[in-house]
Amino acid sequence: MVLYILNGLYFGAFLFLTSLGLTIILGVMGILNLAHGSLFALGAFMAAWTIGLLATGPPSTALILAIICSMALTAAVGFLLERSLIKPIIRRPLEYQLLITFGALLLMEDVIKLVWGGEARYASAPFDSMGRANLLGLEYPWYFVFVMALTALAGAAVWVVMARTRAGIMLRAIAMDRDMAEAMGIPIKRLSSLAFMLGASMAGLAGALMVPTSPALLGIGMEPLIMAFIVVVIGGMGSLKGAVVGSLLVGQARSFGVGFLPELEMPILFLIAVLILIGRPQGMFGKG
């Protein structure tokens, strides 16, 4: 029982990091970024590659460097995506916006294959070196605890940025009313890039944290994307609080689903999302 809850929390941590980026971009730009999963994959491959390069040194240093490299790379790619693809279509109808991020997804999947090749990349050294903790009478890997702590830290950092800093207040203003924000002289282009970079780097962080427990594969970003999607739908689009509650809910649902109804775990998640959408189309914490 405790194990299920812990696993749910651990799984929820990944969901939170992935959906955080998705929801920031959706909230600020009004764009559903289908290439978000590919940013996750990019982070995973970058981290696996870095950890592989630094295999001779201590694993903890390698992990920290890998996280930094992944976040930097995904932020840079996010910046390029925003400037080259998103900016020209921000005022175009929905179908173009969805399609261009779909195009970016296809493009990035193959670029990853081009750069890192098609094979799986293993980088489990940081996980193995951390050992196991004794938690509530359970043997629990320290690495999982580390992931949860880091996720909480990242979530808090994003919250501080959004709630307390000038840039965060301006971002929320853009999310509320883009035209009005522009009229007030808010540097909308620069902040859009910032939002995209922030969101992308969160996906990169999630990807990097995943790599020590499971190898980086092609198409690794697909499932996190769909899961983050469900979280955003449940929690409410563009809502930070929604991302927290949604991830916790989906994380637990998935953990218990895997434990008790492994056959129907995925369908149940989609069913929950659909039921919530029927009742509250804007999600639990979304604004109309």
Added chain:
Amino acid sequence: MAGLATKRKKTGALVLLIIGFVLLPQVIPSYQLVLLESGLCFAILGLGFNLLLRYTGLLSFGHGAYFAAGAYAVGMIGRYAPELYRMEVLIPAAIVFSAILAAIFGFVCVRHTRIFFSILTLALSMLVFATLVKLYYVTGGSDGIRVGIPPVLGHAFKGMRRPQFLEGFYYYFLLGWVIVSVAFMYLLVRSPFGKAIQAVRDNEIRAEMIGIRVKRFRWWAFLVSGAYAGLAGGLWSFVNGHVTPELAHWVFSGEVVYMTLLGGFKSFAGPIVGAIVFTFLKLYAVSGTEYWMLIIGITLIGIVLLLPGGLVGGLVILLERAKARAPWRS
């Protein structure tokens, strides 16, 4: 009487086009013909999809679910009721089964518009996908189901191999369905119903004020669109010989959106052109290079940025330019 003259010209072109398609098997190699059949199935799917996008103003990102419903209707009948495995049962079954699914899902979806509609259709199609994958003992899971050649009106194609079947009878059968679907859709979007859904698309509140039952009309459009997708899925299952859950995955639905945009969703013929071009483009990209997604992705981005009207839209612009340059020739 310029209007009548262009109308005659158009009819003539259409008749020529149909004759061209009928004669095609004599001209092109069988490998390309089978590919074209795949494209024709996607054309029916695209037509149905565009009824929602172009005429109702709703972007479905889950149309693969209804395509899969049609394809699986065929596969499941073959697996569980072989005595019913006859073409004259299978095609209606594909249409009815997907229409029922679309009626249920549509009931939920048409309450929403814009991005909510897209997300909801996507989530529902992934529900179908996940169910198909997980219920291994019922649906064959990710292995899918094999689809054999069914007898048609009592005539069994015993001992016939699939390519032979596809080159001969089936091509004309499929062509017949394409013509019927195109004609029906052409009439539908010009009927009072078609005008009503376009009114809903343009201004929902005004449409409601003049007495159009907005949600009910959207629901009917959704149902017809889903039935088209199911018909396409059923027809396609014989071409492919195998159905898998990937048909309900959102990536396939994304490809449907792409096909329609490639041809140009603002014109009636756009999805048909787009579906056929896409099928060839994808196959050549897949067989020509390991990095086919790169090619599809780049063309997709290029079309969105440079050619928002799609191929048909681009062609119209080119023709108009040519006309403007040579005014004496109209």
